[in-house]
Amino acid sequence: MKKLQRASLLLSLIEAMKRQGSWCGETSIQKAVYFFQEMVGIPTGFEFLLYKYGPYSFDLTDELTALRADAILTLEVRDPRYGPSFAPGELAALVKERFAKTINRYRDHVEWVAGRLGNRNVAELERLSTALYVRLHNAGASTENRAAQLLRLKPHVRPDDAEKAIIEVDQMAEDAEALQAQ
Amino acid sequence: MVKHFHEIRDAVHAFARLDSDERKVVDSVPFQRLRHIHQLGLSHLVYPGATHRRFEHSLGVMELAGRAFDVITADENRDHRVAWVFPQRDLLSPWRRAVRMAALCHDIGHLPFSHAAETKLLPKDVNHEKLGVDIIKSDAMKQTWAGITFAPQPNDIAKLAVGPRKLKDETFSAWERILAETIVGDSFGVDRMDYLLRDSLHAGVVYGRIDQYRHIDTLRVLPESDQDGAEPRVGIEAGGLQSAEGLLLARYFMYSQVYFHPVRRIYDIHLCDFLTAWLGENQFPTDLDRFLELTDNEVLVEIAKAVRDESHPGHEPAHRIARRGHFRLLYERNPTDAAKNPDAGEAVHNAACQRFGGEFFRHDRYREQGSAADFPVKMRDGRIVSSVAESDVLRNLPLVNVDYVFVAPERRVEAEGWLADNRDDIIGRVEEDES
Numbered sequence: 001m002k003k004l005q006r007a008s009l010l011l012s013l014i015e016a017m018k019r020q021g022s023w024c025g026e027t028s029i030q031k032a033v034y035f036f037q038e039m040v041g042i043p044t045g046f047e048f049l050l051y052k053y054g055p056y057s058f059d060l061t062d063e064l065t066a067l068r069a070d071a072i073l074t075l076e077v078r079d080p081r082y083g084p085s086f087a088p089g090e091l092a093a094l095v096k097e098r099f100a101k102t103i104n105r106y107r108d109h110v111e112w113v114a115g116r117l118g119n120r121n122v123a124e125l126e127r128l129s130t131a132l133y134v135r136l137h138n139a140g141a142s143t144e145n146r147a148a149q150l151l152r153l154k155p156h157v158r159p160d161d162a163e164k165a166i167i168e169v170d171q172m173a174e175d176a177e178a179l180q181a182q
Numbered sequence: 183m184v185k186h187f188h189e190i191r192d193a194v195h196a197f198a199r200l201d202s203d204e205r206k207v208v209d210s211v212p213f214q215r216l217r218h219i220h221q222l223g224l225s226h227l228v229y230p231g232a233t234h235r236r237f238e239h240s241l242g243v244m245e246l247a248g249r250a251f252d253v254i255t256a257d258e259n260r261d262h263r264v265a266w267v268f269p270q271r272d273l274l275s276p277w278r279r280a281v282r283m284a285a286l287c288h289d290i291g292h293l294p295f296s297h298a299a300e301t302k303l304l305p306k307d308v309n310h311e312k313l314g315v316d317i318i319k320s321d322a323m324k325q326t327w328a329g330i331t332f333a334p335q336p337n338d339i340a341k342l343a344v345g346p347r348k349l350k351d352e353t354f355s356a357w358e359r360i361l362a363e364t365i366v367g368d369s370f371g372v373d374r375m376d377y378l379l380r381d382s383l384h385a386g387v388v389y390g391r392i393d394q395y396r397h398i399d400t401l402r403v404l405p406e407s408d409q410d411g412a413e414p415r416v417g418i419e420a421g422g423l424q425s426a427e428g429l430l431l432a433r434y435f436m437y438s439q440v441y442f443h444p445v446r447r448i449y450d451i452h453l454c455d456f457l458t459a460w461l462g463e464n465q466f467p468t469d470l471d472r473f474l475e476l477t478d479n480e481v482l483v484e485i486a487k488a489v490r491d492e493s494h495p496g497h498e499p500a501h502r503i504a505r506r507g508h509f510r511l512l513y514e515r516n517p518t519d520a521a522k523n524p525d526a527g528e529a530v531h532n533a534a535c536q537r538f539g540g541e542f543f544r545h546d547r548y549r550e551q552g553s554a555a556d557f558p559v560k561m562r563d564g565r566i567v568s569s570v571a572e573s574d575v576l577r578n579l580p581l582v583n584v585d586y587v588f589v590a591p592e593r594r595v596e597a598e599g600w601l602a603d604n605r606d607d608i609i610g611r612v613e614e615d616e617s
Contacts, residue, residue, distance in 0.1 A: 026553065049350050051359075052406075052413055058347045064244065066549035069581035070524040080409045080571030083556060091524060123411050157409060 003109040006044055007072050008099035009036075010063070011092050012110045020118020023078075024085040026064065027053050031125040032117050035059055040130060041110045048128045050153065053122060054130040084169070112179050116172060130154055135173065143167060188243060193234075194379045198241035203330040203386040206350035206387050207283060208241070210326045211474060212290050212317045216240055216479035222381060222440075223295040224449040224503065228442065229385040234298065236289045237378055238541075243365065246372035247285035250364050251278050254416070260445035263405045264414040277361065280334035284342035285365050287333065288373060290314045292332035293466065294481045299454035311348035315340040320470050331361050356414055360403055363416045368552035369428070370401060370416055378432050381440060383613065397425040408566045417558035417566075428574040430555055437582040442509045442548065448588050451544050452508060460484060509544055510594050512601065517583035526609045527585030531540065533589065533608045534597060542590040542597070549582040549590045 001009075013032055014024055022028045034055045037044045064086065067073040074089035096103060103122040117125065130153055134146045143151070147163040154162075188205055189197040200208065207213055216236040225232040253259060257273055269277060277364035290315030293300055300310055309592040317323060327333045337503045344355045354362065366373050375394055382390025400422025405412040418426050440446070458465075461602075467473055488500035502508050512534070517527040531545035557569045570577050589597045603609075 028555075047350070049346070050353070051346055060446040061553050063552035065551055065553055065581065067550040070520065074522065075570060075577070077577065078567070078570040081565070083407055083568040084570045084577075091521065094521070095524070122409060128412070171333040 001043055003043060004095055005099050005102050006063075006069075007067055007104050009042065009044065009094050009106055009110070010074065011072065011088055011096060012106070012116065014086055015088065016110045016114035017181045018087075022112045022114070022118040022120075023082060025088070025122075026086070027119070027122050027125060029064065029086060030056055030060060031129040032113050033057070033171075034129050035117060036109065036113045038136060040113060041176075041180055042106060043125055047137075048133075050130075050133065053126040055133045062127065085146075087147060108179065108182070112176070126154065126156055126167070127161055127165040128169060131162075131169040132173075134166070135169055143170070148159050151180050152164065192238060192245070193383060194242055194376065195237055197243050198238075198245045200241075200244065203279075203333070204244070204282060204286065206326050206329055207286055212320075212322055213237075213240070213286070215474055215477055216289065216292070218479050219292050220295055220478055221290075221377070222385070223297065223387065223446075224453055225440070225443075225446050227385075227449050227503075227506075228443055228446045232381065232385045234380060234442075236292055239376055240286055240289050241382060243373050244282050244285040246376055246394070248282050249398050250277065250372050250401055253398055253401050254360075259402055261344060261402060261404050264403055267360065267403060267414045269357060276332060276334060277357075278341055279332065280338050281307060281361050281364065283334055283550060284339045284361075285372065287314065287318055287339060288343040288365055290317050290343075292476045293448075294457075294476055295453055296449075297459045299450075299466075302454050302463060303457055303461065305371045305466075305468065308468055309348065311344045313468065315349065317470060318343065322470060322474070323485055324615060329538045347593065360416060361415060364401075365417060368554040369557045370397070370418075370426070372398075374433065378429070378436055382432075382436060385440050385449075387436070387439055389439055390432050392429045392432050393425040394508055397422055397429060400425065402560055404560050405566055406558050407568070411567075415558065417560065417569075420451045420561050420572075422560055423559060423569070423573055426557075426569065427573055429581055433554070434580055434582065438549075439476040442582065442584045444514070444546075444586055444588075445508065446537075447546050447584075448508050448511075448544065449503060449584060450497045450565065451501045451546065451588070453606075456485060456496040456503065457481070458486070459496035459518065460494075461497065465479075472499045507591060509588035509590050511586060512543070512589040512594070512597055513585075513587040515583060516548055520585075523609050523611070525585075527587050529608050530601065531587045533604070533611075534589070534601070537600060544588045546584065546586040546588070548582065548584040548595065550583065555579050 007037060015035060017032055018024050030039045034064055036042050037046060044046055046060045048055040048057045070089045071089040072095055073086050075084040077084050134149045138146055138149060143166050146166045152163040186202045189199050192198045195299050219236040221234045221236055221239050255293035282434060291310040293310060319336045327336055340351060341352055341358055342361050342365060344422045347368045365371055378390035378392055400419045402417055402419055403414050404417040484506055485500045488496045489504045513527060513530045515527060523529055527545060527547055531543055534543045555570060558566045559569050559572050561567055
């Protein structure tokens, strides 16, 4: 995927997340892109590892800063307690106009992710994204096993929340398969 | 009487202090090699004073790492919300040793002339950090570690020296992440503090001067935000905000004025062309014996040979480096063009190569990475706020954005005329590729 083409998708995702009520700080975007790439299967090409609040991509952090340098994204401060939010920058309209076909092609995928993650807080995003990470790295393992694995990675999560997150991610994966089949 | 503590005179910190065990690492073959790796590649061809080496930078980073460790672990500086992250008191001393050793070794895997040719020369998935890890764990260092009292595990040193970003297969505890951030972190890593101070001193520019004492004194381990479950990271007390602003402004100016000076950048590109022609693309030796033998000295000797020998595969780039026949700046990014096409330089480069041939042009693109300006600040009433919210300076800090196209001097006049005639058409072209 070309750099600006990928930028157009990140922009779409950020706008869709905002419409769903997301704060759109870096953690929200990190987790949304993780689902976009690893569950919905859009080849954005970021490498994720377990780091801050679950799966995290240093490449994506770099890309978000680079897009700010290009004025495609900008930072907004809404509440000093929660860190800045990302928003479309001065050149966002140009990129969206130039890559309208790409945006249209992936519109359903973007809305799918935003609809499921846009209204979640950081703690929920951490649980769900870690549950997806566990699912991807423990193919075929039972719900209980994966919940235990999630708890090993995130000891501060409550056991019943861990199991709920595993079950919810399994359901999301089924829905995502249907989306991909369309 | 045998002396157990030593001082080395240092241009930036007056002294780098070390104990006898740390001196064993300094005396090792891999560390001594850093005496022959220029900190700033070929920058001395632009800034004649910038001839300093990775050796003294590494000593400086160790000096600062020890100071930063003492500040963040001091009882009076600990924040109760993240008290869980600190190790037991009896383990602090071994961790301090590991941090200083890691700081000392953080650049031990650098190629000749530092960053100039790393991406193109090394095999895929290898970088100087990975080479550094291999050296720290190597037989060459085994004997050194064996001779040290209470030596940290080589793997712990490697983790702290490189950090989670470049050591993707390792799991880091929250404490290890904090320590790695203290050394090589985006915002306040002591690596960055030392190179800004040292590079500006030697290059003869004042931009890199920062208030290192105030800054280190205000470093704290803090929750990232006031939210429940916020992860710990390195931040600052409110009183250090101005020194943090100063550091990040210094970084911006050093990037703009020194590290991305166009002539410095084209020398790096010519050096990369030379090394690729001489050694082959992605063929730089990574077996450690051969790797440790190659320093700037060997490369400079080969450049001198290549200049005299027209049949040498690297003759042309060697000539450009040694005889100042470097490519000249044809195009650089500006806001008007960027508003039409964020990748204007790429468009100019592609069109120029098509028109005149690729051998006459080089493209250099860099956009700032990381998230250095966003970190937690502990206010006087104990609240944690985002630095970007609290500081107008950090909120509006410019981001480095470089987009250069260079042309061979023999085609410069022709290419400049062509670009003047076709500029709008070339820069306006952005084609959507649906593949």
